[in-house]
Amino acid sequence: MAEYESHDYDVVVIGAGGAGLRAAIEASARGARTALVCKSLLGKAHTVMAEGGVAAALGNVYPEDNWQVHFRDTMRGGKFLNNWRMAQIHAQEAPERVLELEEWGALFDRTPDGRILQRDFGGHRYARLAHVGDRTGLEIIRTLQQHAVHRGIDVFMECTITKLTKDGNRVSGAFGYWRESGKFILFKSKAVVLATGGIGKMYSITSNSWEYTGDGQSLAARAGADLIDMECIQFHPTGMVWPLSVRGILVTEGVRGDGGTLRNSTGKRFMFDYIPPMFAKETADTEEEADRWYTDKVNARRTPDLLPRDEVARAIHYEVKNGRGSPHGGVLLDIATRRDEDYIKRRLPSMYHQFKQLADVDITKEPMEVGPTCHYIMGGVRVEADSAQTTVPGLFAAGEAAAGLHGSNRLGGNSLSDLLVFGKRAGEHAAAYAAGLAAQPAVSEEEIDLEAREVLGGFDSQGTENPYTIQRELQDSMQALVGIIRVEEDLQQALVKIAELKERSRNVGVEGNRQYNPGWHLAIDLRSMLMLAEATTKSALERKESRGGHTRDDYPTAVKEWESRNVVSRLQADGSMSVTVESKPEMPPELQQLFEEG
Amino acid sequence: MPTAHLRVWRGEDDGDYYEYDVEYGEGMVVLDVVHLLQAHQAPDFAVRWNCKAGKCGSCSAEVNGQPRLMCMTRMNTFIPGETITIAPLKTYPLIRDLVTDVSYNYEIAQTIPELKPRPREADGTHRMGQVDIDRGQEFRKCIECFLCMDVCHVIRDHEENKREFAGPRFFISLANVAMHPLDTNPQSALLDPAFGLSYCNITKCCTEVCPEGIHITDNGIIPMKERSIDRWDPLRKIFGGSR
Known part of the structure; x- marks a missing residue:
């Protein structure tokens, strides 16, 4: 017989990034006895690495923006493989989720009239990303973390779940071990929310940390849940390529959003050669128009540097393959010749820091060498759009672990908003589901052994x-x-x-x-x-x-x-x-x- | 390939330094070398890390006696052939190898007063000027690497002080709430002496090691000390008045 400690909860949330924290906050607020279980220390989850911003049609910079435009951008970016209902809910609810963070202490960068500033990003028609310089993920996780701590949610840190238990067709708990002692722990729970992130660690060049080993997707599959679209993986176009030891570390799309442009070894801005018909109507075809667009969105069309990520990643791949790459097998991302030093340091402080410290490159004076890096999986656990419930009763999934919202390609900025919108919904529906169960479902000793x-x-x-x-x-x-x-x-x-x-x-x-x-x-x-x-x-x-x-x-x-x-x-x-x-x-x-x- | 001569702490309190030679590649950082050590010589070597890009603050250690993020410490900053000693953070009880028990941090975090924002404007927004939030954003850059706590002499060698001293990271947390433009929580301005701000004698060790360059002492601790004096000065209590 296995020895283990045992706990009873209504809702157990696995993963404490943005989605997990938001789910736990919501479940707890709705009266569920809630546990939050995470592999790392609290506050270290992958959300902390998100840089550019959170997409929400607040309309602060462009009043023309609204949920319909955001919905449309998301569907087009995902090449229509998206679950339309998830894309609709996401676009409709993202603004309120962002404003709510502000209530909880988040300090986003401001417009001149004191509202939340929004920045341009790939595939978004209007400047839409609320941000804090290039460390938006840190701001979001810290805000949620502090809020959760004050709600009295039980947090089990450095605790890895390896198996979900079931009672008949329902989920009944989660079993795992403490990393520190190696001892086993069982959570008997009416509902379980998977918020475990992605799978990047099965690739060698990735922006993902050691934690991204697909725990949620595999826990779900072993519990009998469906996974969908597992072939849809996002290779972010701009990861660092040199030195080799930092290959894959993310370079935010915000560099291009703030004026940076991609060049090949001949100095050519090659993205003009890769404008797909689907986006031709709204994309600038001359450098002059593309540069004008940063300040004149009414009369100029957007720069092809900000096409959706799949388009840019493929373009870089072909440039390198055809011998027009940079010295270390990437392409050049140039903001140094296009924006002044103060602006770059203010808008992109952590990029400045990262290149200076890890690559001896001063991005205010030299171009960055960048290339595609495995960044995100659009596929994952199949969920019902409104409730975030998987095909197994009592098992919910949110954030990167869940599939559907992003279709075959995710737009930058739509991940942080996804976490907030569907994290909240998963917590809400898990709590409601748990409240509807009279008794704690049973856990089989045999299964645990x-x-x-x-x-x-x-x-x-x-x-x-x-x-x-x-x-x-x-x-x-x-x-x-x-x-x-x-x-x-x-x-x-x-x-x-x-x-x-x-x-x-x-x-x-x-x-x-x-x-x-x-x-x-x-x-x-x-x-x-x-x-x-x-x-x-x-x-x-x-x-x-x-x-x-x-x-x-x-x-x-x-x-x-x-x-x-x-x-x-x-x-x-x-x-x-x-x-x-x-x-x-x-x-x-x-x-x-x-x-x-x- | 060059070889690094590592001297790393292994085991618990009764452990010892062990020496390893690890071949490494161009451009690597100390954390890469530690990973190579794990992959080829010591698979059970315990170390925390996550982002490997200086954003999460997990891989803190004392490298040649200096508190550092291992992911941001490049191998070419050492003299070739130099022995590189890697030890766990001293302020926290050791679990094993480089991993320490940091539960103290999370206990203090629970005691930091919570922001209570003023109501939203009529249009549903909060209006704040960028200039009003610059200071708060500086505090919020903190990645919780706890290097500041590691060098703080109030707690580094004095376990007993931890009961009454929140430490530099949390003085920044307190300052963040107290200086937040939306805050109306009377608790946050009160600055309970239980946080132990008076123990700090402004040696600025914390500021020096902050990988985010937060001016912990000048912008956080000193202004908070000034408020604390305003609030708790016994003469002011008797004679009243405020600055």
Whole structure:
């Protein structure tokens, strides 16, 4: 029998980034006994790294802006694979969620008349991102963290959940271990909210931290929930490329929003060569018009530097591939020749700092070298739009762990607003669901014993495989074979490699004891990463077209019929992932109309 | 590839420094070398880290006696061949290797008064000038790396003072609420002596190590001390008056 401590709650929220914190705040405010469980210390979650801003049609800078325009931008950016209802709710509720943060102490940058300032970002028709310089994520997490602390929510820090328990078809709890002691812990809970973020750690070049091992998606899949669109991964166009040790670290889109431009090795502003027909009408085709747009949005069209991220990432990829890259295999991002030193330091202080300290580059004097980096997964746990409930009763998901809002490509700034809008909804509906259950659902001892044995397996085995080596090989394969540009042959090859790594991961050995042991933690996380790598690769094979973050060299165009189809991944009894294609909800005519108006 | 000679703390309070040679690549930072150590020689080496870009404040340690973020400390800042000693933060009880028990921070955070904002304007907004929030934004740059707490001599060598001293990070939290343009909470202006501001004798060690360049002493602690004197000066209590 496994030894463990046990706790009883109405709602357990897993993950304490923006979505998890907002969900916990809401569940608690609605009277649910709420626990917040996170792998790192409170306040260190990935949200802290978000830079540019939070998208909300406040209309402070352009009164013409409203939820309909934001909705339209989000759908077009996602190449219409989005769940329309999520996109509608998101656009409608984001402004109030941002204003609410201000009530809780957030200090956004201001307009001259004292309201929240908004900045330009890719794919957003109007300057829409509320921001704090280039450290907006920090502001949001700190605000939510302080607010949550004063609500008396129980926080379990450095605690990793490895398994959701079920009573019949309902979720009944969450089981895991304390990182510090390695001891087991069980949360019996009526409802569980997954807010665990993404999967970036299965790629070698990524802006994501060690935590992004797909915990939520794999917990959901193992509990029998559906995942959708796992092939839709965003490669942010501008990560650092040099020195190698910092490759992948994010360079905010705010650099381009504030006047920066992309150039190739010949000095050419190459984005003018990559304007897709879908955005041609609203994109400047001369440098003069593009530069004028920063100050005159009425008579000039937007710069192609700010096309949606998938377009820019692909363009950079092709420039480098065709021999027009920078010395270290990226392209040049130039703000030094376009804005003065004071402006750059005021608007982009952490970019200035980051390049100065890590790369010896002064961005007020020299261009930055940048290239695509794995940044975000649009796919994830399938949820019902209004309630954020997954296909398993009592199990909810929000933020990056959930899928649907962003379709096949997310617009910058729509992640922070996603966290707030759907974090709140997940907390609200989880609390309501829990209130509707008379008794605590049951947890099976057998299920827990089985999980405990599996988690401790690496200690007992005579395993010879090093978990770090397996992760490195997975990352290299995914990067090379399931990266920004994909073809059938590579994807098939990736599946063979993943199968090999799955087999080898059974033979992982763990050194040391259970107390704060990163090697052991990684050995456990490999299970999720390998499962989701398989889901992503199989889904990428299934979607025989190119759309948003999913680009197939052998099917290079978007196919109309695929616009209405989700690729659904489900875990099979033998541990493999199956994929099927299902049609997604159709947009009602009144919303369709928004696109016909242009 | 160059080789780093590391001397790192291993184990708990009864642990010791262990020496490792680690080959590393161009442009690397200390945290990269620690990761290489984990991947090839010491898989169970305990260390906290998250963003690896100086934004989350997780990988704090004492590198050659200096409190540093390991992700922002480049290897080329050391003399080639120099032994690099990496130790856990001394202010906090040790758990294992470089990981310390920082629960003290979270206990204090709960005692910081909460912002109580004035009502919104008629149009549903809050109006604040950029100039009015510049100072608050400076305080809010804090990434909670707790290097300031590590160097603060009031608590670094005096466990007993932790009961009555909030520490530099939290003086900044207090100042943030007290100087917030929207705040109406009488508690935040009160500045309870229980936070122990008077223990600070303005040596500015905290300001020197802040990776975000926050002027902890000049812009946070000193103005708060001035308010505290206004509030708690016994002569003022007797004779009244305020500045």
